[in-house]
Amino acid sequence: MIVGEHKPIRELVAMIEGYDKILMVGCKGCVTVCNAGGKKEVAILASALRIARRKQGKPITIDELTLDRQCEPEFIAWLDDPIKKNDYDAIISLACSIGPQYIAEAFDTMVVLPGLNTSFMGGTIEHGIWGEYCAACGSCEIQNFGGLCPITRCAKGLLNGPCGGSVDGKCEVNKDLDCIWELIYKRMKKLGQLDRLGQKIAAKDWSTSLSGGPRKIIREDLTI
Ligand code: SF4
Numbered sequence: 001m002i003v004g005e006h007k008p009i010r011e012l013v014a015m016i017e018g019y020d021k022i023l024m025v026g027c028k029g030c031v032t033v034c035n036a037g038g039k040k041e042v043a044i045l046a047s048a049l050r051i052a053r054r055k056q057g058k059p060i061t062i063d064e065l066t067l068d069r070q071c072e073p074e075f076i077a078w079l080d081d082p083i084k085k086n087d088y089d090a091i092i093s094l095a096c097s098i099g100p101q102y103i104a105e106a107f108d109t110m111v112v113l114p115g116l117n118t119s120f121m122g123g124t125i126e127h128g129i130w131g132e133y134c135a136a137c138g139s140c141e142i143q144n145f146g147g148l149c150p151i152t153r154c155a156k157g158l159l160n161g162p163c164g165g166s167v168d169g170k171c172e173v174n175k176d177l178d179c180i181w182e183l184i185y186k187r188m189k190k191l192g193q194l195d196r197l198g199q200k201i202a203a204k205d206w207s208t209s210l211s212g213g214p215r216k217i218i219r220e221d222l223t224i
């Protein structure tokens with residue numbers, strides 16, 4: 001999933017300066033799973049902003065709405081009605097940063113504000129803790145590494161073995177992180193694939209990554 005976290009309240013209060021009527025829009029997708037932008041977070045954040053503005057002596061109206069997803073035009077269209085019927089000064093999107101861009105493109109005279117910082121693609125490690133697992137390089141190679149990704153999970157992105165700096169299985173760059181190369185070694189040992197660690201992995205072709213510009217997938221079977 002895409003993992004994000006909401007922006008600090010002070011930053012959001014500064015962002016809505018001068019606006020008196022706002023629609024805050026959540027998303028029931030990834031950001032609900034990571035407790036950043038679902039219906040519950042919309043309610044909490046909207047309340048916090050109302051309180052902050054009341055304390056400033058500048059009360060604000062914030063309506064709340066949570067879409068099934070903000071990364072699909074059919075759900076963004078659900079905003080048509082509320083936007084037509086209300087004279088909103090701005091919309092705060094609590095989706096990953098795809099959401100505010102979709103809203104901005106669909107409603108070209110509407111001010112759209114990002115309520116979240118989109119952090120990474122990852123998963124739940126334990127309740128309240130998420131980790132990054134994939135950098136969307138566009139050409140997955142984890143079959144060479146026992147199913148684990150050194151591109152994302154090695155601080156140096158090393159493809160041909162460890163840097164030699166790890167201590168007690170922890171990464172020399174960040175002691176809170178496991179050295180992924182130690183995990184790769186252990187896993188490939190269990191799989192009986194240690195001999196494959198000797199093979200030289202060619203330099204990565206980054207043209208499939210974001211370095212080649214924004215990417216697009218066109219599925220012919222779905223578009224005809
Ligand atoms: S190799 Fe690329 S696609 Fe596969 S997990 Fe790593 S970053 Fe993601």
Ligand code: SF4
Nearest residue numbers: 154162163171172179
């Ligand atoms: S200690 Fe391990 S994870 Fe950290 S940079 Fe070196 S090889 Fe990569």
